Amino acid sequence: MNQPSVIKSAEKNARQKSQLDDQFDNNWLAQTRKDIAADLIGVLAVDENSHPDLLYGVKAFLPSARACVVLGMEYASETMNLIKHPAKYSGAVKTGDLLAPHVNQLTIEIDQANSKLVKILRELGYRSLALPSRGLPLRPGEIKASLSFAHVAEAAGMGTIGTHSLLITPEFGTRTRLACLLTEAPLKTTRRMDPVDDCTHCLDCVKICPVGAISSPVPGARYQVDAMRCKFYREKVDNCGLCQKICSYATGHSETTDGPVIATDAFQQSLADYVRLDTSGWEE
Ligand code: SF4
Numbered sequence: 269m270n271q272p273s274v275i276k277s278a279e280k281n282a283r284q285k286s287q288l289d290d291q292f293d294n295n296w297l298a299q300t301r302k303d304i305a306a307d308l309i310g311v312l313a314v315d316e317n318s319h320p321d322l323l324y325g326v327k328a329f330l331p332s333a334r335a336c337v338v339l340g341m342e343y344a345s346e347t348m349n350l351i352k353h354p355a356k357y358s359g360a361v362k363t364g365d366l367l368a369p370h371v372n373q374l375t376i377e378i379d380q381a382n383s384k385l386v387k388i389l390r391e392l393g394y395r396s397l398a399l400p401s402r403g404l405p406l407r408p409g410e411i412k413a414s415l416s417f418a419h420v421a422e423a424a425g426m427g428t429i430g431t432h433s434l435l436i437t438p439e440f441g442t443r444t445r446l447a448c449l450l451t452e453a454p455l456k457t458t459r460r461m462d463p464v465d466d467c468t469h470c471l472d473c474v475k476i477c478p479v480g481a482i483s484s485p486v487p488g489a490r491y492q493v494d495a496m497r498c499k500f501y502r503e504k505v506d507n508c509g510l511c512q513k514i515c516s517y518a519t520g521h522s523e524t525t526d527g528p529v530i531a532t533d534a535f536q537q538s539l540a541d542y543v544r545l546d547t548s549g550w551e552e
């Protein structure tokens with residue numbers, strides 16, 4: 269049987285916890301975003317009705333999590349403007365090589381912001397786990413992330429997933445790097461007052477992919493991407509980023525300094541054909 273003093277202490281703890289739980293409103297979230305120096309923040313609460321993909325990630329990493337927080341950091345448009353189709357680099361400086369170091373730096377910054385937020389939540393007494401911006405384990409036997417940050421971000425009202433399967437945010441378009449954390453803190457799902465579908469379905473990303481990794485989605489599907497083809501190309505041939513860049517133009521989220529990239533079907537090449545590219549049909 270519980271002693272009266274033990275009951276009082278439990279009641280006090282529950283009261284303190286409940287006061288803490290109440291503080292997680294939008295003001296707290298907005299201030300916290302500034303404190304940890306993230307460009308964007310969104311939340312998706314976890315419950316039994318959550319999307320199976322989210323529940324999969326939660327079960328894998330922190331089964332007691334009550335919310336998933338997504339952080340976003342802006343890619344510089346100046347760097348993205350320097351990405352060009354590989355054929356344009358013949359005899360010219362390969363300016364797109366600046367993308368990799370830029371992404372590395374953003375990865376460090378967003379992971380630091382994520383760690384800061386985890387620290388804040390843990391100091392408040394909530395178990396929390398930062399998931400890295402890069403290098404999240406894949407599902408066994410699949411080329412599929414154990415948790416798709418883009419899908420969580422979309423459900424948290426941070427943007428729309430486009431035909432290239434990337435998140436397009438109203439603030440930065442595809443120039444948005446993401447990281448997530450799982451926490452036992454009872455944060456509520458964020459919603460946009462003015463949700464917009466930023467994908468214009470122009471199919472420019474489909475047309476520009478040098479290896480045909482993006483297909484025009486079949487009816488009922490939102491995107492169709494051959495992840496293996498894209499991964500292979502990016503790792504073995506080029507850093508790429510062409511679908512991100514062209515979408516930035518298509519959705520008005522980036523200016524251009526090197527002339528617009530015009531997507532044409534002539535850009536599409538099979539991976540096997542890549543080494544035999546005929547550039548004669550390409551447009552500036
Ligand atoms: S390039 Fe066009 S179709 Fe592709 S994701 Fe962007 S807006 Fe959508």
Ligand code: SF4
Pocket residue numbers: 476477478479480481482497498499501502507508509510511512
């Ligand atoms: S990053 Fe390049 S290879 Fe990958 S889908 Fe986009 S355009 Fe295609």
